[in-house]
Amino acid sequence: MTGSGSSPRLRRTLGVGDAVVIGLGSMIGAGVFAALAPAAAAAGSGLLPGLAVAALIAYCNAMSSARLAARYPASGGTYVYGRERLGAFWGYLAGWSFVVGKTASCAAMALTVGAYLWPGQAHAVAVAAVVALTAVNYGGVQKSAWLTRMIVAVVLAVLASVVVACLGSGASDAGRLDIGASGGVGGVLQAAGLLFFAFAGYARIATLGEEVRDPARTIPRAIPLALGITLVVYACVAVAVLSVLGAGALGRAEAPLADAVRAAGAPGLVPVVRVGAAVAALGSLLALILGVSRTCLAMARDRHLPGALAAVHPRFRVPHRAELAVGAVVAALAATVDVRGAIGFSSFGVLVYYAVANASALTLDPSPASRALPVLGLAGCLVLAFALPATSVVVGTAVLTVGVVAYGVRRRRWAGGGSGAR
Incomplete structure (x- = not known):
């Protein structure tokens, strides 16, 4: 199943609770604090329908991923599924889409930490956060799961305080009058595509398949649990913030949750929300680096990335x-990129990744009932990907094309040299 049968295997230490927490740390950190405002700007009063569409497509993807992960419990997620079910090219395309999309997402989360903790030095703080969390991940996945559990607890407490403050204040004049025009079907779909960036964290559970105990049982339970909890949290926060800001003001907000508690008459919560946002982004960044590095490991085992990246530490496993390679690239991006642009680019790459996951799931069972969710998920991913802002679509397509060309060049070299690499 891998291109390197002699490499050491990772240690299976994660149970259902650990896997759910890792998924929550990625999803909740990314979505509430990074994607809500641009989604509101796109959809206007259609924000909640956009959230529902994103959740539906995410559910389809989650079910496809869970079925595939139970059958192929190895690091790499859809890279492995596409390779085994559809062929080497489709696995590579999924892996490349995930690595480039989620690397951009890592940079966005790191910059979110910097923007909330020290706006004047956001890039420097972002780089420091990447270095620190790479060191945590280096010490072993169990340490990462423990830290993520603490982060999720803090973030959920902060979000609960936001919901209570907003809903307890009653709808303000802004919430009643500044409803905002609907963005129409196109706006709702664009918002769903941007919000999908927030729901994609459950992929981390699948990419950690080689480190999960009893993966055939654990992964199918952990993925829908993490997704369901996240959807409930998103819906509560979105309704609460809309009740005091309205869709128009939410779409213009730089720090929407902080603005919401201020508008709700609880300015004392603003510093708490800012710290919570930074902590949430740290949790998301921690889980993202975990997932990207494991996909790089799987691709390196098959020689789609440098073979040196397939090494497993003899002590920390x-x-x-x-x-280290992922940390270095993310740190470089965090020093240069823009947060909102990274979200759109990341969403495009991840939607392509899940399109391959759904196509792979279609090959598992020919019965119409088993194919319904993968078909809906595949169609939904493609529609949302091309409903994103034009810049995200153009840049995303160009980067994926570069990866495809690189794949073709390597295949010709392998064919010419008689290599059996996959």
């Missing part, structure tokens, strides 16, 4: 070279 983690892909330490892949983690």
